[in-house]
Amino acid sequence: MDSIIGAFALLAGGEREVWWTVATSLRFSLWSTLLAVIPGVPLGAALFLGRFKGKRAAVAMVNAVMAVPTVVVGLFVYSFISRSGPLGGLGLLYAPGGVILGQAALAFPLVAAMSYTGLQKLDPRYNETLLTLGAGPWRRVLAIVREGRYVITQSVLAAFGRVTGEVGVSMMLGGNIRWYTRTMTTTIALDAGKGEFERALSLGIVLLSVALAINFLSHLAVRDAA
């Protein structure tokens, strides 16, 4: 109980490093979500609209990748952005770029799979009408994304929630470097280990508020879709 009071005091006291960590977390998560949405939503829409051989396999693949643990994604991305890896020259490892890339790799299949699943709830006549009126593939992707914007908003929010709350990728690719790549979750991991529960808890409270905000927006999206 004392540590909960201490946690609020820490937040209210406006300790600069705590709030810097919050800002850094949000910055990484927003960029990585954006990076994941740009290919993820069109892929989800294409999977939904497409009539091609191997579609089931492609959907199963996306769903399977979504279930890969964050540390495995981290390891995989590490092997690419390590200085001895193919993208080593970009200097992304242990830098913000690495965290953002890793988190985007984490969020991308989630966005695609959730968009795909969500769009299936749309009225099938919508797509047929577009087809019969002669809309080409790009037009249809665009129109279906617009029509399904509420379910897509939900998938984007879910992706944002996942990357904000993950610790494996941030730790492995960011290195938890102070004033550089330290995020809410890596700080929590570090502080909880050190027994500094107040600071860990204060960031936990921020994470909880982020999760609540996401849930609220997601709820709005469901309501608007109806």
Next chain:
Amino acid sequence: MNLSTKRTSVRAAAALAVLLLGAAQAFALGGKEQAQAAPAGRPTPANPRVRLATTTSTENSGLLTYLLPFFTEDTGYTVDVVAVGTGAALKLGENADADVLLVHARAQEDAFMKAGHGATRRDVMYNDFIVVGPASDPAGLKGSADSAAAFAKLAAAQAQFVSRGDKSGTHVKELDIWKAAKIVPSGSWYKEAGQGMEQVIIMADGLQGYALADRGTWIAVKDKTSLAVCYEGDAGLFNPYGVITVNPAKNVAINAFGAKAFLEWLTSERGQGLIASYKLGGQTLFFPNYKP
């Protein structure tokens, strides 16, 4: 297709995202400026970021947090500290993912140098390992002949023991002691945590068990626990730290100048003096021992 929507969620989400991103960007950049503020009158190095892979003990004992601002002030280099176990730190060096290493596992350091992964290695400082445990010392470690004898008592008593289990320098030292005691530790009393030093001490506190710890981390964390030092002072518990610059021939991206600057600074009179002056609760944590 809906062009005339009055619905709120999509807009709310988008507006919030833009707002948050703007605020976060501004704040984060502001924070970085503060962290890197370079004093005037000294040229900034061409590549001012040096990546140091080190053991958790140097970072979490507070030593680096204390030293690095001085280093930055003196040289203009900012150090990105990646705190992992010694084993992982050496691996990062091998992969060229770190510029300079600060580690404590002499045999592995020598192997690292021999394999050509490192450019220069220097002794920096030492402290010692200690066995921490419940203040009542139920296994009766106090007064053991040496560390191996103390460990033998632990095994005999089946006392709860938390091992780092992460190939860190401390873990390597622990395994050496078990070997010297001719014991292969196993059973429910022996717990391999796979965590950093503080986590392991905190866990040992929770279990009211024992753990091998470096003195620096112990001093930094002891006030948060009910544990006490149960065994110390054996020559076998000597814990020397070395600094190694990664061989710049491995990769063009390695900040060789920055790494060399760090190695030189740490072993300079100024660096050594600062190490000796770092105290926590009135106690010196690390003893400089570089001999030119």
Next chain:
Amino acid sequence: MRPSPSAAFSVARLAFRYERRVAVSCEGLEIGLGESVAFVGPNGSGKTTMLKLLNGLLGPFDGSIEFLGRPLRGNPQLRRRSVYVHQHPVLFAGTVRDNLAYALRLKRFGREESARRIDEAAERFALGGLLAREAGRLSGGETQRVAVARAVAAGADVLLLDEPTSSMDAESEAGVRSLLASLKGSGATLVFSAHDETLVRDIADRTIGFAGGRALDGARQGDYR
């Protein structure tokens, strides 16, 4: 046998499977350009599936469907001259005018040509009062009318209509019937499914019966002319 160029649709040995079961089959069927054909049969007998197959909305299928003398398979651009209209058509959110404009944009009509075609359609389909209305607020009959207008304005002269008068009040039904009659008079090809005997008698040149997923050979089941 080469289909005559005047055939709108020419179907041979068609079998369409849905979840490994043959949903619709048809040995042979020909529908001429300018003809009006009604698909009749009980619910679930395959009429809707057949209409969608003719429009290229469903696939893959065995056998062949030719549209205007060319195979439908692998020629998606062929779809442009025919439009399928759902039993309960979908209008996009926005006004009726937005709906027409969007369909015209899909067919790459320019701004001026679009405006001209919208005016023309408004007059022909008596949409004057509807153009500015929200599409989602229209009655069933009005929705049907706008859906047909949207297709025709965009240049379709082969219309595949699924139960165009189902669940409508008598007045709307009469409106749609006269709309189809006028389309027929202008030379459009109409293929529609219907339960409503009056509609079939007034509009269809001939009927094709459906039962249990089979189109009955394209044989003439009756001629109301």
